[in-house]
Structure formats: C-alpha cells, structure tokens
Amino acid sequence: MYTPKGTLDRDAQLRQYAPLVHRLAHLMIARVPASVEIDDLIQVGMIGLTEALARYEPSMGVQFETFATQRIRGAMLDELRDADWMSRGSRKLQKDIESAIHRLEQRLQRAPCESEIAQELGMSLAEYQETLSRMRGTQLVYLEDLGGRGDDEEGFLDRFLPDDGDNSPEAILADQRMRAALVEAIGKLPEREQHVMSMYYEHDMNLKEIAAVLGVTESRVSQLHSQAVARLRARLREH
Template sequence: MYTPKGTLDRDAQLRQYAPLVHRIAHLMIARLPASVELDDLIQVGMIGLAEALARYEPSMGVQFETFASQRIRGAMLDELREADWLSRGSRKLQKDIEGAIHRLEQRLQRPPRESEIAEELGMTLAQYHEALSRLRGTQLVYLEDLGNKGEDEEGFLDRYLPEDRDADPERLLADQRMRAALVEAIAKLPEREQYVMSMYYEHDMNLKEIAAVLGVTESRVSQLHSQAVARLRAKLREH
C-alpha cells in the first residue's frame, strides 16, 4: 500500500487494520463496566494502531497483527487506567451477589435459580437483572484476583486486566491449580450459562454474536455472563 510517490499510505493501512481494532474493542467491552463506551475504546485503539504502524519493523520477528494487537490493547488499558470508572457501590453489589449465591448453594446443594438469588438479595427479578447489567465486566474471573484477599488495596485494572505475571513460578503454580478448579466449576454452571462462557472465552465470540446464537438480546447475554462469573467467583473462593 503505497502512494503514487512511493511512500507508505498510512491511511490505507489504518483502514485495512481497523477491523482488528473493532474486534479487540468488542472482546474487551464485555469485561468492562457499562459506563465504558465502545466508541471510546475504538478511538483509543486506532491511536494504538497508528503507533504500531509507525514502530513496526519486519526484523522484529513477529507478525504485524501480533505486534499491533499488543499495542492496541495496551493503548486501551492505558486509557482505562487513567479513568476512575468503578465505584465502591459496584464493588459492594458484586460482593453481595457472590455472597448470596454462596449461601444459597450451601443451603440448596445446587446452583440457585435467578429468582432465588433475587429473593436472597431482597430484590425483584427485574431489579436483579438490572444489577447484573450494571455489573457488566466487573466480575470477570481472573486467577490473580481470586487469590487476593485485599481487593480494595489495589486498582481494579491491576486485578481484572493484569499484566503478564508468568515469570513468578509460585504464582504460575497457583494459577494451574486454580485453572483446574475453574474447569470443574464451569462444568457445574446451568446449561445456558455454560454456553455463554464457552462461546465468549473459547470461541472469541462477542455479545452480539452470542445473542444471535441463543436467540436473546445482547443485554440478556451480558446478564447471563455476569451471573455465570458471579457463580464461578463464589465457588472458586473456596479454593
């Protein structure tokens, strides 16, 4: 992609790789609170793409898309780190839902239904669904978070969108144990929630794509995702 003068056409390259930015933004948005706008992520991601185009050299030994994906995601995370978009109220609501699920599982010896969780929380079913929608993304399971007791002592992104920490052998071993527990916990989710988790995490499908498969709205998929992760967090905190 060169201009008539023989120089690289940056605009054409940006257009070519813009779908990569959109893909990363759509995958990331489901992991973030509803206050985060998709368009904002895309705009920041395009800046990351432009930086990747300016800095990439074939001699680096990696494919451009791999290099660009890292720069795009990094730009999005840097922007999110500068914003204060997770309230203490949201954290409390998250913990309340996890606690309700844990208590019900202990009493019922089975996964509780949505109506039962709502009743345990003193909410109507509609209020519970609204709460799940507000918590979109704030409950995503990360192994580092599940092993951390002092949640309020570090930033949200440090727990939920962590950097690569594989260099720590002790942490890696703990992660391997937690992954085994996670696989077991996912197998015990209600069937529809298993489908959502599988399509999102194993097949990299976004909320719109999952909604089309299940025949529900994107909002409902978001609720099912939040509820599934709340169940997993409640279960995995036992490990």
C-alpha cells in the first residue's frame, strides 16, 4: 500500500488492520470491569497499531499481524493499569475466593464444586455466582502477563508462558516448571470450565458464542471463566 509518491500509505494500513483492533478489544472487554468502555480500548488499541506500523521491520522474522497484536494488547493493558481499574476490594475478593478453593482442594483432595466454595466463603450459591460475575476483569493482568503473545500458530498453553527474552538456564527451567504446573492445573479443572477456557483463549470465541455452544447464558459463561481462573491461580500459587 503506497501513495503516488512511492511512500507507505499509513492511512490505508490503519484501515486494513483496524478490524484486528476491534476484535482484540471485544475479546478483552469480557475480562474487564463493566465500567471500562469498549471505545476506550479501541482508541488505545489504534495507538498501539500506529506504533506497530512505525516499528515493524520484515527482518524481525515474524508476521506483522503477530507483532501488531502484541503492541495492541500491550497498549490496552497499559491503559487499564494506568487507570487503576481493579479496586482494592476486588483484589481482596479475588484472593478470598482463591484461598477458599485452595483450602477445599487440600481438604477434599479434588476440585470443589460451586456450592462447596460458596459455603466455605459463608455465602449462598446465588451470592457466590453473583460475586463471580462481578469479578469479571480481576484476572486480566494475571493471564495476559503470563503470555497472550497473539501468535495464531501457538497453542493454548503457549499463550500463558512468559516472553521476557531471558534465555538463561534458570529462566528456561522456570518456564518448564510453569508449563508443567499449568498443564496439570488445567487438566484438573472441571470439564465445562476446561471447555470455556479452551474456547475463549485458544479459539478466540466471545462469551455469546461460547454460551450458544454450552446452551447457557453469557452471564453463566462469565461466571465459569472467573471460577476457572480462580482455580488456576489457587493451584499456581506454589510455583
């Protein structure tokens, strides 16, 4: 895409890749608090796309869409962090749920069901499920910081591994341990929660699409997602 003067047509490139920004924003909005506006994510995502267009070099050895996805996601995450989007109360609530799950797993030697987690927290099942719905977004930084590289050729687990450029033996060993721990933790999720995580992260399906597959509401999918992430965080605490 070049102008009549032989220079790259930046506007044409922005138009071409704008749908990528919209897709990533709609995927991310399901994991952030309801107070976050989709338009804000799209706006900062476009800034990330502009930066990607300015910095990309074919000699990098990666496709532009892969490179741009990293920049776009990074811009959105930076905006969320700068806005201090997760309240102290939400952080505490997330930790309380993780602690309850951890205690129950140690006691029961299996994955606890929702009613058992609710009882451990001193809540009714309805209150606990409502809490899960409110927790939408508290897991975002955890999962994205563990990976989310955006390479469509990568598998589900590859998206959750750090990519900090540290190739030391210690870092490689830590990555291997994290991979093994994550594989084990995902394998111990209840079957429906495994399906939700796979459809959401591996197949980039949105809540509406997942709800249609499972025959439940979007709100229920959000609850299952929040609970699955809480289970993973509880299991990975020791790693």
